[in-house]
Amino acid sequence: MAEEPLNLEEFAALLPFTPETLPLAVGWLLAALRPGMPRPVAYLTGEQGTGKSTSGQMLAGVIEGARAPLRQAPETLRDLGPTTAAGWVLALDNLSGMPGWLSDALCRIVTGDAQVTRALYTDDDVNVLTYQRPVLLTGIDLGALRNDLAERMLPLELQPIPRHKRRTAGALWAAYERAHPRILGALLDLAAAVWAELPHAAAELTERPRLADFAELLHALDRVTGWHSLDAVTGAQDALNDAVLDGHPVAAALRAWALSPTFPAGGWSGTMTELHDLLGDRGGKFTKGWPQTPAILSARITHIAPALRSRGIHAGRVSGSNKNGKLWAVTYTPAP
Known part of the structure; x- marks a missing residue:
């Protein structure tokens, strides 16, 4: 040394x-x-x-x-x-x-x-x-x-x-x-x-x-x-x-939801339209820079996905669809 x-x-x-x-x-x-x-x-x-x-x-x-x-x-x-x-x-x-x-x-x-x-x-x-x-x-x-x-x-x-x-x-x-x-x-x-x-x-x-x-x-x-x-x-x-x-409106909304008592214990699944409505109703639509359409929200989530995974939040497409479109899933695993 x-x-x-x-x-x-x-x-x-x-x-x-x-x-x-x-x-x-x-x-x-x-x-x-x-x-x-x-x-x-x-x-x-x-x-x-x-x-x-x-x-x-x-x-x-x-x-x-x-x-x-x-x-x-x-x-x-x-x-x-x-x-x-x-x-x-x-x-x-x-x-x-x-x-x-x-x-x-x-x-x-x-x-x-x-x-x-x-x-x-x-x-x-x-x-x-x-x-x-x-x-x-x-x-x-x-x-x-x-x-x-x-x-x-x-x-x-x-x-x-x-x-x-x-x-x-x-x-x-x-x-x-x-x-x-x-x-x-x-x-x-x-x-x-x-x-x-x-x-x-x-x-x-x-x-x-x-x-x-x-x-x-x-x-x-x-x-x-x-x-x-x-x-x-x-x-x-x-x-x-x-x-x-914290500075990314979509990441901050997903993180706040994943850490809240209302987040489903087994994770959430649904269409991007449903996720857009859900996060918007939780206050996201009043946030500066909030994506105005489900398609833009999808692109923002894909872009920030690696940083979210580093904090135990997994958001992405899964197999299957319903009458409203293809399915997405959001899960949260607390970091050790």
């Missing part, structure tokens, strides 16, 4: 991560150093006034350079390619909304993507942009997240800065620029030790989450440092699942 693989005091003083989050931030930086590796999408979370934008700029700047800028989210898919290719880390600031096309594109960017567009002022020439980039986000509405993106998210929580530790922007950035070479050098030393442990970590792991490469890297990091970052990322993902479910 290495005693001080990274100058944590200097790093932590500049970026106020919680103790549980600090190893995950280091793990994300290490993953950003490995080309061709699928990585989680890091997002900074915390109370108002925790410095999410500044911390995001500093975290990306460890790799990109001390003054790496955060960018605004592009308005179209065509704009996303040049925005992504402009640097190594794609860092988007104040991402309050999340359109479906951007959610899908971010999933592809962290695992590898190519964008083909017609060259301007030509009939058949094309431009091809290929990229696989680390992604960092701030200011996300978790209720707007699609489940496939939520499963790739790595929440990095910032803790409130005490009044006696607050610094002016000029003093903070001056300290960061002085520390940047030492932080980057220590990170590269740590990377060398972690890379050497990767084969042993891969052989030792028996279970892997969706981003298996990142899990192996965290396990190698734990072997080098004595941390528990792999356990921490599992706990962070559980908390994120809860936040996504």
Whole structure:
């Protein structure tokens, strides 16, 4: 076990991560150093006034350079390619909304993507942009997240800065620029030790989450440092699942019903029209964003099904039908 693989005091003083989050931030930086590796999408979370934008700029700047800028989210898919290719880390600031096309594109960017567009002022020439980039986000509405993106998210929580530790922007950035070479050098030393442990970590792991490469890297990091970052990322993902479910109107309605005394002991079965009426009468129809038709409700349930299953709620099609349509079933098994 290495005693001080990274100058944590200097790093932590500049970026106020919680103790549980600090190893995950280091793990994300290490993953950003490995080309061709699928990585989680890091997002900074915390109370108002925790410095999410500044911390995001500093975290990306460890790799990109001390003054790496955060960018605004592009308005179209065509704009996303040049925005992504402009640097190594794609860092988007104040991402309050999340359109479906951007959610899908971010999933592809962290695992590898190519964008083909017609060259301007030509009939058949094309431009091809290929990229696989680390992604960092701030200011996300978790209720707007699609489940496939939520499963790739790595929440990095910032803790409130005490009044006696607050610094002016000029003093903070001056300290960061002085520390940047030492932080980057220590990170590269740590990377060398972690890379050497990767084969042993891969052989030792028996279970892997969706981003298996990142899990192996965290396990190698734990072997080098004595941390528990792999356990921490599992706990962070559980908390994120809860936040996504609470912010999703359909998931929240199903979850409230499954945990209520009125939920049938053996589960429920019926048509999607009946389920739409049932959940609507329980208050769903008064919720912002509630699906107006059974078909839309069906699509929303299918989309959020993996997150629901992680909390013991199974909702899906079953064999059989009645005069009103095909049958669906909802069951609940409390997690141990």
